[in-house]
Amino acid sequence: MRSDRVTVKNTDEDDDEEHEKATHPSCWQMSRYEPLWHFLRQEAEDRRGFSIAEAHAWLHNLLPNVPSKCPPADTITNNYQCAVNGGTQLQFTYSKGLAIFRSDCMTTICIIRDKVSEQTIKMQIRVEVTCELNHDSIDHCLKLIDPKITSMLTLETQKLYAAALKELESNNDDIYSFLSPANAKILRDHDEIYANAEGQFVEDSGVLAILENLLLARAKLTGKSTRGKMEAIKELISSDYSLQNMQKFFKNAAND
Structure with missing residues (x-):
């Protein structure tokens, strides 16, 4: 998949990079098919930190049919496929202090960047966003x-x-x-x-x-x-x- 990626992470945890690469023993996974668009990478550095429940709230506000309650897991991965544009995909992996969005559609990434930025501003979390784009997408x-x-x-x-x-x-x-x-x-x-x-x-x-x-x-x-x-x-x-x-x-x- 020619994907871009968005990562949202804390700055006050020394092990963020290792955290991103880690294999978590407790993982909840869900597959859905929803009318979504494109993928992007976004990095956000947060001095206060965010919980996995707050990251789940971003997903709940972004997509339809996502339960409001965060599942009991250390790491959660959700996969979506668009039903109207030929089948672009979105993957969102999140845990405490770390959230990664991957997609093969730039439209999706752009929307996610804007919406997550709105949410972090409302939550008074200071973030820095970095988008990694694959123009072949x-x-x-x-x-x-x-x-x-x-x-x-x-x-x-x-x-x-x-x-x-x-x-x-x-x-x-x-x-x-x-x-x-x-x-x-x-x-x-x-x-x-x-x-x-x-x-x-x-x-x-x-x-x-x-x-x-x-x-x-x-x-x-x-x-x-x-x-x-x-x-x-x-x-x-x-x-x-x-x-x-x-x-x-x-x-x-x-x-x-």
């Missing part, structure tokens, strides 16, 4: 969402062809005699194509939001501008989409 995320985009664009194209062929059929009783096999199949499948395409519009699917949020998150974490790039994403999808073109767009945006 951008291509990884674009590959995950590509099948969904390609499928929706294919359906939209087939719908346009089916409508045009249906109109031709209404004016020609022998249309199948001169149609190519591919077009003949589209015409025969007209009703099925329309049924499959119902509600499947890129603009309304959330796909644009996923791409825009990914672009915004990377810009926020790296100090880049997104001026003019949101409209460019929409234009690329509507006129010249391919995975390679979208990856090239994100690479060029990173260098602007």
Whole structure:
């Protein structure tokens, strides 16, 4: 997994680094599938310290369906997979004085950094946040969402062809005699194509939001501008989409 990582830890414990590497005998693990996004590393140094219950409260405030009560364990690891963006993952491991977030989606990391910072401010914990980013994760995320985009664009194209062929059929009783096999199949499948395409519009699917949020998150974490790039994403999808073109767009945006 091309992951980034966020670590939140105390500064007043001499053994923090060894603590992070330790294998804890008591461990509670849970797997869920939730609509999450990307991964990041964040380090926070806290002079007062935080308990495992306080770290669990961060998770409870970040994600749905997390029990409010912290499980009785020395170290807890939770794993999540996104249900809407192709399957990016999030892992959160925490114990007393140490919390580590790992993800393969930069959007997730950006959200976690901001939300945990808000929580630590409310708790009056002084923290220093360090994000470790793997920029290869951008291509990884674009590959995950590509099948969904390609499928929706294919359906939209087939719908346009089916409508045009249906109109031709209404004016020609022998249309199948001169149609190519591919077009003949589209015409025969007209009703099925329309049924499959119902509600499947890129603009309304959330796909644009996923791409825009990914672009915004990377810009926020790296100090880049997104001026003019949101409209460019929409234009690329509507006129010249391919995975390679979208990856090239994100690479060029990173260098602007």
